[in-house]
Amino acid sequence: MPKKLYSIPILVVFLLMVVYFYLGANVTTTTTPLEKVNNSVNSSQMKITSPAFSNNQPIPVKYTCDGADVNPPLTFENVPEGTQSLALIVDDPDASMGTWVHWLVFNISPQEKGVDEDSLPQDAIEGTTDFGDPTYGGPCPPSGTHRYFFKLYAVDTKIGLTESTNKEELLDYIEGHILGYSELVGLYSR
Numbered sequence: 001m002p003k004k005l006y007s008i009p010i011l012v013v014f015l016l017m018v019v020y021f022y023l024g025a026n027v028t029t030t031t032t033p034l035e036k037v038n039n040s041v042n043s044s045q046m047k048i049t050s051p052a053f054s055n056n057q058p059i060p061v062k063y064t065c066d067g068a069d070v071n072p073p074l075t076f077e078n079v080p081e082g083t084q085s086l087a088l089i090v091d092d093p094d095a096s097m098g099t100w101v102h103w104l105v106f107n108i109s110p111q112e113k114g115v116d117e118d119s120l121p122q123d124a125i126e127g128t129t130d131f132g133d134p135t136y137g138g139p140c141p142p143s144g145t146h147r148y149f150f151k152l153y154a155v156d157t158k159i160g161l162t163e164s165t166n167k168e169e170l171l172d173y174i175e176g177h178i179l180g181y182s183e184l185v186g187l188y189s190r
Helices: 002-026 167-174
Strands: 047-049 074-077 085-092 100-108 145-155 178-189
Touching (some): 047 145, 074 145
Antiparallel strands (some): 085 100
């Protein structure tokens, strides 16, 4: 009889561990882009917008894999004083394999007022996306509606990285150097 009582707590502990590891493996924690930045960032002033779509609205087909697959025009406002460089990350947190990076651009001059359609600002560098290339790759969800975050960072230094740079390397490099942050969210469905 004592043997059976002893095995019940072990079974309970085992089941709790299974539930813990199952939930831990399947719960995605959403980290804010500012977790890697200094606490004095004033993100309320700087702004990124697009004349092609409004925040939380559909991205036109032209800027997706179903269209011309060119980058949309973007506008930057209220870049903080002391900014030496801007960085732009476009990613899709709804991708089934985890957040998918669609575009990575850095060393954008703080004097730039935005990015024109199907272009790259002078002297800016495109990093490597999850498509494996240093170029824009438009929204292309397999099905359903995905969100595409256009994240603009103002940093207090030039970014000494190359086109082989990925998103994590860029975020590590600018950690502690971010003066401002803004994001624009576009939607695309297939």
